[in-house]
Amino acid sequence: MTWSTVALLLVVVTAVLLRWRRPAWYWMTFGVTFAALRVAFRYASVMDACGLTVPPSRWRLSLARMTNRPAPESQAPRILRMRPTRTGLVLRLKLRPGQDAFDVAAATDRLRHSFAMYGVTSRELRSGVVELRMTGYDVLERVQMPTKVDSAPMRVPVALREDGAVHYRDYRAVPHGLTLGATESGKSVYQRNLVAGLAGQDVALVGIDCKQGVELFPLARRFSALADNPDTALELLEALVAHMEDVYQLIRAEQRITVNVPDAEIAADIWDLPDDIRPTPVVVLVDEVAELALFATKDEEKRRDRIITALVRLAQLGRAAGIYLEICGQRFGSELGKGITMLRAQLTGRTAHRVNDETSANMAFGDISPDAVLAAIQISTDTPGVAVAGDSTGGWARIRAPHTSLRQAVNICNRNADRTPDLPELAAFRPAVAPLASAALSLSKAAPATA
Numbered sequence: 001m002t003w004s005t006v007a008l009l010l011v012v013v014t015a016v017l018l019r020w021r022r023p024a025w026y027w028m029t030f031g032v033t034f035a036a037l038r039v040a041f042r043y044a045s046v047m048d049a050c051g052l053t054v055p056p057s058r059w060r061l062s063l064a065r066m067t068n069r070p071a072p073e074s075q076a077p078r079i080l081r082m083r084p085t086r087t088g089l090v091l092r093l094k095l096r097p098g099q100d101a102f103d104v105a106a107a108t109d110r111l112r113h114s115f116a117m118y119g120v121t122s123r124e125l126r127s128g129v130v131e132l133r134m135t136g137y138d139v140l141e142r143v144q145m146p147t148k149v150d151s152a153p154m155r156v157p158v159a160l161r162e163d164g165a166v167h168y169r170d171y172r173a174v175p176h177g178l179t180l181g182a183t184e185s186g187k188s189v190y191q192r193n194l195v196a197g198l199a200g201q202d203v204a205l206v207g208i209d210c211k212q213g214v215e216l217f218p219l220a221r222r223f224s225a226l227a228d229n230p231d232t233a234l235e236l237l238e239a240l241v242a243h244m245e246d247v248y249q250l251i252r253a254e255q256r257i258t259v260n261v262p263d264a265e266i267a268a269d270i271w272d273l274p275d276d277i278r279p280t281p282v283v284v285l286v287d288e289v290a291e292l293a294l295f296a297t298k299d300e301e302k303r304r305d306r307i308i309t310a311l312v313r314l315a316q317l318g319r320a321a322g323i324y325l326e327i328c329g330q331r332f333g334s335e336l337g338k339g340i341t342m343l344r345a346q347l348t349g350r351t352a353h354r355v356n357d358e359t360s361a362n363m364a365f366g367d368i369s370p371d372a373v374l375a376a377i378q379i380s381t382d383t384p385g386v387a388v389a390g391d392s393t394g395g396w397a398r399i400r401a402p403h404t405s406l407r408q409a410v411n412i413c414n415r416n417a418d419r420t421p422d423l424p425e426l427a428a429f430r431p432a433v434a435p436l437a438s439a440a441l442s443l444s445k446a447a448p449a450t451a
């Protein structure tokens with residue numbers, strides 16, 4: 001055997017091993033080149049086989065007849081750009097006259113196996129231009145967030161989508177969210193990623209954790225207020241409603257000044273206020289929401305009604321005051337009593353992890369997208385953390401958050417403890433935490449920055 005044969009054999013064995021054990025590395029080393037060549041060489045025939053070509057126009061046919069040339073072939077959409085990414089290929093296509101984005105969307109599964117890719121999704125960028133995102137491997141199997149992500153205030157890169165794009169929880173675009181899932185489906189890890197992402201931003205975190213505080217209290221150093229039982233939760237929510245009313249008064253006061261100044265911007269929410277008077281935005285995380293809605297006695301029923309009323313008011317009016325709700329639970333439907341469906345209608349950012357039945361999936365997406373209901377039901381038990389995320393536009397995607405441990409999230413919160421704002425209205429709920437021992441502080445500083 002010659003040296004070149006041995007080298008070739010080594011390369012082939014390495015490629016096979018990488019593809020099997022480390023698909024992401026395989027993609028970066030071999031996969032991307034093979035895939036790009038495959039698409040470049042087979043593009044016309046695959047598009048033809050997938051029904052994505054249009055017959056030649058009359059004038060091209062006449063021109064061919066007049067010049068005695070063979071009849072021209074059907075034309076596929078023109079490739080405007082082919083961009084390799086960390087996880088796949090992105091193709092930008094200019095559709096031919098008579099084609100529309102639905103034709104491409106309907107053919108994505110055929111394109112997937114014709115180009116031997118793991119997944120293909122499409123979206124219309126503008127009229128007549130479609131983006132095809134192809135993934136080379138199952139990016140949700142072992143989630144690796146890209147090192148560079150867009151960072152913007154109140155926008156958290158929380159998970160990876162199955163098309164390889166980053167999934168952001170954008171509070172200014174979708175103010176309130178509902179995360180559902182059966183037990184052990186990955187809700188806490190998802191919420192932990194949210195906290196870790198928000199920890200470095202100028203935001204007050206408020207937590208209600210009726211699991212006796214086991215999920216959120218370890219992260220207490222970055223929280224401005226915490227409650228671990230329904231009684232404290234009620235007081236905290238009513239204090240938040242009072243805070244919201246104060247913020248509205250502040251906006252009104254600012255409006256009274258600007259309304260008489262010609263051409264001056266008139267504030268409609270906290271983001272329109274000047275930086276020096278803008279109140280800190282607040283994200284309220286509620287874990288195991290059903291605990292707040294359960295009652296056994298008349299007094300507990302009254303407490304429950306007040307809690308739900310406060311949550312509904314925050315959901316209805318909180319956005320302009322910079323108060324955002326992030327509610328998490330196993331189920332969230334009308335069986336939890338009056339006011340729940342009204343509250344759910346305001347929680348337009350939906351995330352469903354694995355659910356136990358179709359009813360639970362319907363609680364997340366029944367009023368938004370039947371396809372998302374189906375996708376949520378299909379999440380298997382052996383992929384905790386996989387979820388379907390959607391919003392009121394009807395768009396949805398399969399996502400998975402990185403597997404951030406509680407230790408990693410605690411380290412991130414401790415490192416950002418000095419960013420924790422003091423909200424005077426919530427001072428009574430500020431968690432009592434011992435000062436960080438210097439050894440613990442240096443340990444947390446040495447810990448990785450990202451999960």
Ligand SMILES: Nc1ncnc2c1ncn2[C@@H]1O[C@H](COP(=O)(O)OP(=O)(O)OP(=O)(O)O)[C@@H](O)[C@H]1O
Pocket residue numbers: 181182183184185186187188189190384385386400401402403
């Ligand atoms: N994104 C993820 N990637 C890999 N493993 C995950 C992910 N999310 C969760 N897991 C694993 O799944 C298990 C359950 O996760 P988690 O505690 O978040 O579920 P949960 O829905 O909050 O459960 P419960 O309602 O019982 O508290 C954990 O062992 C966790 O390690």
